[in-house]
Amino acid sequence: MFQIDDKIISREILTEPFCCDLGRCKGICCVEGNAGAPLELEEADTLEAEWEHYKPYMTPEGVRAVERQGFVVVDCDGDYTTPLVEEAECAFSYRENGITLCAIEKAWAEGRTPFRKPVSCHLYPIRVARFSNGTYGLNYHRWSVCRDAVACGRRLGIPVYQALREPLIRRFGEEFYRALEQAASFLKESGEE
Numbered sequence: 001m002f003q004i005d006d007k008i009i010s011r012e013i014l015t016e017p018f019c020c021d022l023g024r025c026k027g028i029c030c031v032e033g034n035a036g037a038p039l040e041l042e043e044a045d046t047l048e049a050e051w052e053h054y055k056p057y058m059t060p061e062g063v064r065a066v067e068r069q070g071f072v073v074v075d076c077d078g079d080y081t082t083p084l085v086e087e088a089e090c091a092f093s094y095r096e097n098g099i100t101l102c103a104i105e106k107a108w109a110e111g112r113t114p115f116r117k118p119v120s121c122h123l124y125p126i127r128v129a130r131f132s133n134g135t136y137g138l139n140y141h142r143w144s145v146c147r148d149a150v151a152c153g154r155r156l157g158i159p160v161y162q163a164l165r166e167p168l169i170r171r172f173g174e175e176f177y178r179a180l181e182q183a184a185s186f187l188k189e190s191g192e193e
Helices: 041-049 051-057 060-069 103-109 119-123 144-156 165-172 174-189
Strands: 002-004 007-009 093-096 099-102 126-130 136-140
Touching: 002 174, 007 174, 041 051, 051 103, 093 103, 099 103, 119 126, 119 165, 165 174
Parallel strands: 007 136
Antiparallel strands: 002 007, 093 099, 126 136
């Protein structure tokens, strides 16, 4: 672990290989799991405000799940999450060419909404925890459904933080990302990688 400003970061984020391989995994991370994707408080309002823009891309089952459960579900830990279809698939997902994708992100890509998708989805496999003292913890979440992403990252020589450059900057800013790059260079130069 190391710290940059108010963020405590797992070393694995700098050292472990990872690069999504949708052709292999088929977007299974949007289908598997025991809860929806974590949401930040302000994202709940955004999901509701932007509903009409991404709803057309959703499956009928997903639309019904949102209409029944709402835009946000409080899980057993008291955290905000996305609603699920039949306790498995994210309600905001859809399928295209056999791959499960995000309806919100499709609407964003087509210029229909300024909201790309929940930041926790964009940052995966990094999970962010907020501690009572105001600091953040950034941890690498290992999940067997991402074994193809690990293999792809290893093959291409891409560690987690490089694969997630855009979402890390989206969430924490360019300066934080530059500090991550410096930390990775330091680890490499010191042989601690």
